[in-house]
Amino acid sequence: METEEVQNNYFNSYEDLEVHTLMLEDEPRNLAYKKAILGNKCYFKDKIVMDVGCGTGILSVFCAQADAKKVYAVEASNLANLAREIVKENGFENVIEIIHSKVEDVILPNNIKVDVIVSEWMGFYLLHEGMLDSVLIARDKFLKEGGEMFPETAVIYVAPCSIPSLYSKWNNVHGVSMSAFAKHLRKNKSTKPEILNIEQKDLLGDEVALCWINLREDNASDLNEFSIQHVVGAKKSGSYEGLCLWFECNFPSMSETKDENRIILDTSPNSLATHWKQTAIVLPHEVEVEEGEPIAFQLSMKRDTEHNRRYNLQMTLLDPEAVDHPQPCSCHMTKCILIKAFMESH
Structure with a gap:
């Protein structure tokens, strides 16, 4: 269990605008989410969406552009204040609601469930930063049965x-x-x-x-x-x-x-x-x-x-001699060449 100090340091790190500059300048990242959301409007049109760790709010805006009925954009750091400005700048303040809180502490009105959870939770080698834990908590707490996860795998x-x-x-x-x-x-x-x-x-x-x-x-x-x-x-x-x-x-x-x-x-x-x-x-x-x-x-x-x-x-x-090889194996050891040839002939 991480201490309150460790948690605070983690969330405070996301208030560094240089971190978000890197993400906003990352075209493969941004375009993948934009294409996934706007290219699948049926998942979002007139639906309720939660954006876990919304940061600057760009993914929430994509969801609003895909005609989501409501977007709950959750952000634990003080960047939530900037996200509100960006939402207003893009004219979606009636669709996107910024919630300044850890997702673990969020309570939605009337305990409603959402149709879709969107999040950019990935760190270096995927799991560094451990934000996926919070996304899974949000899934268990807020996602409707049969709801969608963006990404899903x-x-x-x-x-x-x-x-x-x-x-x-x-x-x-x-x-x-x-x-x-x-x-x-x-x-x-x-x-x-x-x-x-x-x-x-x-x-x-x-x-x-x-x-x-x-x-x-x-x-x-x-x-x-x-x-x-x-x-x-x-x-x-x-x-x-x-x-x-x-x-x-x-x-x-x-x-x-x-x-x-x-x-x-x-x-x-x-x-x-x-x-x-x-x-x-x-x-x-x-x-x-x-x-x-x-x-x-x-x-x-x-x-x-x-x-x-x-x-x-x-x-x-x-030691390649001391461990099992996959079948077929791409190495040049005699046993692997013979097994590969046998499998190809049959």
Whole structure:
């Protein structure tokens, strides 16, 4: 259980306008929500909506533009006062009601239920900041049976990668080798997740899902710990220098062929950069790998017992000979080649 001081520091951090500048300038983020909301007006027209952690209120305005009957925009920080100004500026003060409160303390008039809950709760590597807990509390407390969650699912992906900005970049600094500096830098960086942009070309293997979160059904206790043990064959020769994590969020769709027009907020290296960037777990020493060579690792993500809005990430390098491989496996070990050939022939 976090202390009142920790809670206050968390909410106060959202009063920094620079934080909201980053989010408002994040076009993939904003456009994903706008397309998901305005492209699915049937979910919003004449409906009651709750925006959990509304911030500046931009998502609430999208909902009003989609003809929502009423939007309860909940914001615990003092940014609620700015959100009121923005709502008035856009002429929606009769639709959007700003509630300056933690969602856990909110009581709606006549204990009414809402048709839709909208929230941008994602942090670095999806779960940093732990705001999803509050969204799930709002779901259980306020959402009608059969109501919609925007987004409705989320996935964390992980893949082995190179990290040139922490390794090869330092081989030559204006004609001076800085490998000793780089060695100490990587040692420091390997103690906590690093937030940076990683290019698609620097991924050494195919991604695997660390976890899949269903916002309709999962509870806060389901988010306490995730773990995966995996083996993947290197797609190319290169320097294995860490693991790259990113996430995607999926929104509901009114389309009969659900996947055809589904809006996905994708933070992968293959997509337009977002303010979340990617998260790297840095190895203190690079490992040279050849194409097809098995890369084996275990990754765990566990909620911190003292600060439940944070997670501890732990990576362990494994011996590919000593662990089970997925079937089929993309590595060049003989047993995996034979199993893959057998499966393809049948």
